Amino acid sequence: MSLDMKYFEEMEAKIPKGKVRTRFAPSPTGYMHVGNLRTALYTWLIARNAGGTFILRIEDTDQGRLVEGATDVIYKTLAECKLDHDEGPDVGGPVAPYIQSERRDTYGKYARLLVERGHAYYCFCEKAEGEEEGAFQKAADPCRELSPAQAQARVDAGEPYVIRQKIPREGTTTFHDAIFGDITVENKTLDDQVLIKRDGMPTYNFANVIDDHLMGITHVVRGSEYLSSAPKYNLLYQGFGWEIPTYVHCSPVMRDGQNKMSKRHGDPSYEDLKDQGFLTEAILNYVALLGWSPRGDIAEREVFSLEELARAFDLEGMSKSPAIFDLDKLTHFNALYLRSMSPEDFARAAEPYIRQTVRNGELPVEKIAELLQARCEKLTEIPEKVDFFDALPEYSAELFTNKKSKCTPEVAKEMLSAAVVVLGAVHTWSQENIHETLTGLAEGMQVKNATLMWPVRIAAAGKAVTPGGAVEICWILGKDETLRRLRLGLEKLN
Numbered sequence: 001m002s003l004d005m006k007y008f009e010e011m012e013a014k015i016p017k018g019k020v021r022t023r024f025a026p027s028p029t030g031y032m033h034v035g036n037l038r039t040a041l042y043t044w045l046i047a048r049n050a051g052g053t054f055i056l057r058i059e060d061t062d063q064g065r066l067v068e069g070a071t072d073v074i075y076k077t078l079a080e081c082k083l084d085h086d087e088g089p090d091v092g093g094p095v096a097p098y099i100q101s102e103r104r105d106t107y108g109k110y111a112r113l114l115v116e117r118g119h120a121y122y123c124f125c126e127k128a129e130g131e132e133e134g135a136f137q138k139a140a141d142p143c144r145e146l147s148p149a150q151a152q153a154r155v156d157a158g159e160p161y162v163i164r165q166k167i168p169r170e171g172t173t174t175f176h177d178a179i180f181g182d183i184t185v186e187n188k189t190l191d192d193q194v195l196i197k198r199d200g201m202p203t204y205n206f207a208n209v210i211d212d213h214l215m216g217i218t219h220v221v222r223g224s225e226y227l228s229s230a231p232k233y234n235l236l237y238q239g240f241g242w243e244i245p246t247y248v249h250c251s252p253v254m255r256d257g258q259n260k261m262s263k264r265h266g267d268p269s270y271e272d273l274k275d276q277g278f279l280t281e282a283i284l285n286y287v288a289l290l291g292w293s294p295r296g297d298i299a300e301r302e303v304f305s306l307e308e309l310a311r312a313f314d315l316e317g318m319s320k321s322p323a324i325f326d327l328d329k330l331t332h333f334n335a336l337y338l339r340s341m342s343p344e345d346f347a348r349a350a351e352p353y354i355r356q357t358v359r360n361g362e363l364p365v366e367k368i369a370e371l372l373q374a375r376c377e378k379l380t381e382i383p384e385k386v387d388f389f390d391a392l393p394e395y396s397a398e399l400f401t402n403k404k405s406k407c408t409p410e411v412a413k414e415m416l417s418a419a420v421v422v423l424g425a426v427h428t429w430s431q432e433n434i435h436e437t438l439t440g441l442a443e444g445m446q447v448k449n450a451t452l453m454w455p456v457r458i459a460a461a462g463k464a465v466t467p468g469g470a471v472e473i474c475w476i477l478g479k480d481e482t483l484r485r486l487r488l489g490l491e492k493l494n
Contacts, residue, residue: 003113011106016094016216020052023217024078024085025059025208028070031269032077034261034325035223035253038287042250042318043221044083045288048310055215056088058099059208061201077270080280082306087215095215100207107202110210110240111163111195115148119239120195122151122161141192163196165206165232173231177247178315180224185231193232205229209236212245221248248315251291254322261325273330277380279349281305282334288313290323303336335377346373353379357387367476371468388461389476392485395462397492405454406447412455413493418445419456420486423479431475438471459489 024040026032032040047054056078058071075090087093097103114120123143143151144166155161167190174184195206202210212220227249237244252260261267268276273283285302288309294301295317304312338346347369354368368386376382387393400412407415422441426433442452457470460482466473474482 003109003116007109008113011214014095015214016053020047020050020218021055021216022047022052022219022221023055023057023212023215024083024221025057025211026074027059027062028067028074030067030070031073031263031271033263033269034267034273034287034290035250037077037081037270037283038253038290039221039223039250040078040083041081041284041288042248042292042313043219045310045313046219046221046248046315047086049313052218053086054084055093055217056085056090056098057211057215058089059204060099060101061204061207073271080274081270081284100202100211103207103211104200104202106214107207107210108196108200111202111206114165114195114236114239115151115163117239119166119235120163121146121166121192122155123164123192123194124154124159124161144192160198162194162198164192165195165236167192167232167235173234175230175234175244175247177227177230177249178219179249179251179318179320180227183227183230187231190232190235205232206236209233213237213240213242217245219246219248221250224249224251248318250318251320252322253290254324256324267325275380277353277378277382278330278334279337279379282330282337285309285337286330286333290325291319292317293319303333331377338376338379339374341373343370343373349379350376350382353382354386356383358390360390362478363389363476367472371472371476375467385467388463388466389473392488393462395458395492399458399462399464400455400489400493402454405450407451407454409493411447411451412458413490415445415447415452415455416459416486416490416493419452420483420490423474423486424483426479429475429479431471434474435471455489456486459486 022043024043026036026040044054046052056074058074071089078085085091087095087098089098111120115122121144123141125141125143141164144164146154168187171187172184173187173190174182176182193205194203196202211217230247230249234244255261255265255267259265263269270283274280284306285304288304289302292313293299294304294312295314298312338349341349343366347366350369350372351365354365354372358365358368368389372382372385376385397409400407400409418441419438422437423434426437438452438456439449442449445452453470457466457473458464460470460473460477462485468476477485
């Protein structure tokens, strides 16, 4: 049965041309792992660097793996990361729809066109459901040898079938990748992969080729695990007579020297990293450097805003080597970002974490945040660092002993007794006044500042390690609470 070519001509006429077009095409299967986020980022950067178009496409042809709400996770993650898409299911575009399950009829038509051109065939063999996606030895497939008339007669009779790609038996196929260069494989090593399943749905390998062409995609960014499928993609493009896009296969993100990152092994997703207190900007900056390095004048630079990455990003900077995800390195990046924030922005980011343990609304968030900014690597460290502001923890009198500050229990008792008196006489409770009062007291008692400040801080906080010193802590606690705690410290020492 001859196909009406008018449909295909109309589809070709819709394809946008003339500039770079990239796509991020996730499957809605639950969460955004680090490798997936990197693919989205690189795809966005290629488009933005070239002044091109970035497209979001949802690949939901594998209905058995779909997770409810996963598409919302994709939208939410891209929005948080500011990876804005120019076309997609939620914003539309000239080559809609952008959800594969809504393009089902399109794939069937193109598969039949490929059959007519002699690059695919109907297969009626009984196969297990799971085998449709996998290798099926073409030499053993009798359906490959059916004449077009024989095959069409069985289709017309209602016999169940799949459509398989007809790989040449002889010769080689060479494809070019922007990172890995030219790769040649022998055609006899390639299987006649399924293109259309029995239920009429396309396989991933077929649908993404059709969609990439019809959406005018110029650069296809994906993981290096798809290198083995690239020859079959090339043969599909050639079978249709289409131009082959630029392939960009990214090296894997590894947990260590041997193992790829995997949710099954407890490796963090983007959402997990956010929950662990990492900033989105730091995550993106670090992920950008997992497989790409800046070149030229900025070769030694590490910290980039998203806009700076878009200007700097180029394919020549990408690496063939696997990248190891280092949580300590990400923590380093996160600390840099936290410290570079404005005090107001940091206070806003820190507030929910501060309020987890500092529930007293009279204690000022912005003052506590000021202590934390230079001493914090992750936002999740905050609650345990500041819990003493809300309630004085149980602590041992042994904390008052500190060799470096020349403080013993006897010295601490003397210091606290004097501090209670002078601080009780402070009328305006300001940081400056507290500082002048305590340093003046130390000078009058002929001791170093540290000898006085150590027991005051211990009594005020009940902790050996605190963000901020005695002056800042007393100032934030307020006069009455400070004096109450210092007196409790004296009782402990007595």
